[in-house]
Amino acid sequence: MSPEAFMCNENDANGNAIKCGRPSDIWSLGCILYQMVYGRTPFSEYKTFWAKFKVITDPNHEITYGPVYNPWLLDLMKKCLAWDRNGRWRIPQLLQHPFLVPPVPxxxxxxxxxxxxxxxxxxxxxxxxxxxxxxxxxxxxxxxxxxxxxxxxxxxxxxxxxxxxxxxxxxxxxxxxxxxxxxxxxxxxxx
Missing domain, CATH: 1.10.246 (Serum Albumin; Chain A, Domain 1)
Structure with missing residues (x-):
């Protein structure tokens, strides 16, 4: 679940209701990519629900990324798993990402x-x-x-x-x- 999914009934710093939507779907895409690359979820080292809840909702928590063969893949995962939903890339941006649109030889x-x-x-x-x-x-x-x-x-x-x-x-x-x-x-x- 995305950070905002845990806080759907709360308000952000500007007083706006936090909504789940496409940015939350992009977070899920990042989790799926992470699982495909590393064989585990980004928060698999945290065993209990509350431990996962704490790190997912902590804006200062940094997800650990291991080395990957393609730096664009790593960049794509990071764009999808940005903690701030407003900083997370949107679908049109992702569709133009170099990992998904390789250069023409x-x-x-x-x-x-x-x-x-x-x-x-x-x-x-x-x-x-x-x-x-x-x-x-x-x-x-x-x-x-x-x-x-x-x-x-x-x-x-x-x-x-x-x-x-x-x-x-x-x-x-x-x-x-x-x-x-x-x-x-x-x-x-x-x-």
Whole structure:
């Protein structure tokens, strides 16, 4: 239970009623992460209810964190287990935390740049073919920022990933067909 959950019927220093809510849920998330990382709860060394109550409600008590392989994971747990509910991170902040949103590898970024350059080159060589140019533009839009769709639309489910890949595949197929058609026209004209 979060510190404020023990004090739900009390008032804070400003006279406001202490309410349980999402900050309390974030505390619970921190406890779950702690349990997953260390194999025990943050207050497992305190055996009685009253001992746990005393340390959880003590704003000066510091939770003990052992070493972890990823410093961002440790930081995330600390953000979730901040004693002051107003200092505890909110859901939108947590969703942007580096542990939950890892950086895009440089290799992915450079391959994305190469794909966009290739599409730009194709679009330039097909300047007289409005349909091919339009298909190139649509593909460039999909590839322009691969992180943005993931962050904004949460492309995490297989269904969403498949839908996005299907859309790209469809555009690539249409572009290939359009380029092949243009090539046949050029051959027919004897150029």
């Amino acid at each position: 440089a290799q992915l970024s450079s391959s994305k740049d190469q794909s966009c350059k290739l599409l730009q080159l194709i679009a330039e060589t097909c300047a007289n073919d409005s349909e091919a140019s339009m298909l190139c533009c649509q593909l460039q839009e999909l590839l322009s920022d691969p992180v943005q769709p993931i962050a904004s639309q949460l492309l995490t489910s297989r269904e969403q990933q498949c839908k996005s890949l299907s859309q790209m595949s469809k555009l690539c197929f249409q572009l290939r067909e359009r380029l092949a058609k243009s090539e046949r026209k050029i051959e027919d004209l004897g150029m």
